[in-house]
Amino acid sequence: MTTIKNWALALLKSFHALKDENLLWEQNNQEQRTRLKHTQILAAKTLQAQLKKKSVILEHELTLLRTSNDAKVAMLKTKCKQDIKDYKEYLNSLETLKNSIQNSFDHLPEAVAFTIHHHAKQLLNQMWETDNFEHKIHHELQLIKFMTTIHEDTHRHLEEGTSSESIPEKTLRLIQNKPTF
Amino acid sequence: MIIRIALILTFAALTLFISADILLLLTIPKLSEMITQLGLVTLLSAFSLLVIIGLLTISKLIGSSCIIYFSAGQRLQRRLLFILTKQQQLKQLFYFKKEQIHYVTEHTRKRLLVADNRQQIKTLSTAISNDLKSLKHQLPRNHFLQLQKENIQCREQQDIEALIQLQQKIATIHYT
Numbered sequence A: 001m002t003t004i005k006n007w008a009l010a011l012l013k014s015f016h017a018l019k020d021e022n023l024l025w026e027q028n029n030q031e032q033r034t035r036l037k038h039t040q041i042l043a044a045k046t047l048q049a050q051l052k053k054k055s056v057i058l059e060h061e062l063t064l065l066r067t068s069n070d071a072k073v074a075m076l077k078t079k080c081k082q083d084i085k086d087y088k089e090y091l092n093s094l095e096t097l098k099n100s101i102q103n104s105f106d107h108l109p110e111a112v113a114f115t116i117h118h119h120a121k122q123l124l125n126q127m128w129e130t131d132n133f134e135h136k137i138h139h140e141l142q143l144i145k146f147m148t149t150i151h152e153d154t155h156r157h158l159e160e161g162t163s164s165e166s167i168p169e170k171t172l173r174l175i176q177n178k179p180t181f
Numbered sequence B: 001m002i003i004r005i006a007l008i009l010t011f012a013a014l015t016l017f018i019s020a021d022i023l024l025l026l027t028i029p030k031l032s033e034m035i036t037q038l039g040l041v042t043l044l045s046a047f048s049l050l051v052i053i054g055l056l057t058i059s060k061l062i063g064s065s066c067i068i069y070f071s072a073g074q075r076l077q078r079r080l081l082f083i084l085t086k087q088q089q090l091k092q093l094f095y096f097k098k099e100q101i102h103y104v105t106e107h108t109r110k111r112l113l114v115a116d117n118r119q120q121i122k123t124l125s126t127a128i129s130n131d132l133k134s135l136k137h138q139l140p141r142n143h144f145l146q147l148q149k150e151n152i153q154c155r156e157q158q159d160i161e162a163l164i165q166l167q168q169k170i171a172t173i174h175y176t
Helices: A002-104 A110-129 A133-160 A169-176 B002-025 B029-069 B072-135 B141-156 B160-175
Strands: none
Touching: A002 A110, A002 A133, A002 B072, A110 A133, A110 A169, A110 B072, A110 B160, A133 A169, B002 B029, B072 B141, B072 B160, B141 B160
16 A cells, blocks of 8 residues: 555656656746747738738739730730721722723733732732731732832823733733742 | 546546446446446546547637638738739730730631622623623534533632633633
8 A cells, every 4th residue: 555655656746846847947948938939920020011012012013914905905906907907908909900900901801900910919918918027028019019010011001002902011020920938 | 638637537437337347246236337327427528528629629720720811921922822813814814815806807807808809709700701702602502601611610619710710711712
């Protein structure tokens, strides 16, 4: 019975010793713990401030991006509308050109007038469909040259009053020497 | 601490069950029955205590998670993520809007081109038809019918190049 009592007492003693040790450790490290807690709170506050600042910057960027995107889309829409208008005008002017050829060269077979018109339209489409800027410029120059030649031919024909059997030679030569790019 | 109490209660219940068995062996049934009842109550309280601890821990965890979730830092981080995602969305939307505008423009241009081609083909085909009519008596019937058929076929196939060639062929016949 005494042995059990001694064991129980020893166990209680060791439990109390452990508690004392724990209290002592807490007393010794209290200052450090407080400091650490303070630093932790400070770091959290700094992080919050940084996040807030970043979120304000990002929100500003978002607004800018939205405005710039809207402006770009509006510009693109206007440009595309203008492109369509230009294309329509090109087609109309080609039609006018064909009519003027037919009117100037009375005896010119319909096929020749249509071939000239078809060739001009091909040049126009090549110019329109290419994505390469250099190629686009090249095709545009070709088209302008072609249309100028037609004008020259019709003008010369009307001015010189050459025979009614004449044909737009320069234009047809240009079609025959169709350049490739 | 509470877990310790629950464990002590479980051990106490087990001890009580063992003592009840011993008492049963010693043929003291009444006391054994009482001790068994006591053991059962003890075991039940131990388990109830464990369940309560579990529930308390879970609610504590839920509470602390909620506090962290709604804390200023976490809220700000979520806000940042939201803005970044919104920026990405805007960039994607801009790209698709651009693609849409290009597609619509190209489609409109092609429609214009098709309409113009159709008009040219119609005019050329009418001209060919008129030429053929003027040559009707000079050409053998079969040849005339063949040329007329070609004209209709080319017009239906919307083949302007073939129509031009046909017109050239007719013009050659006309001049010879």
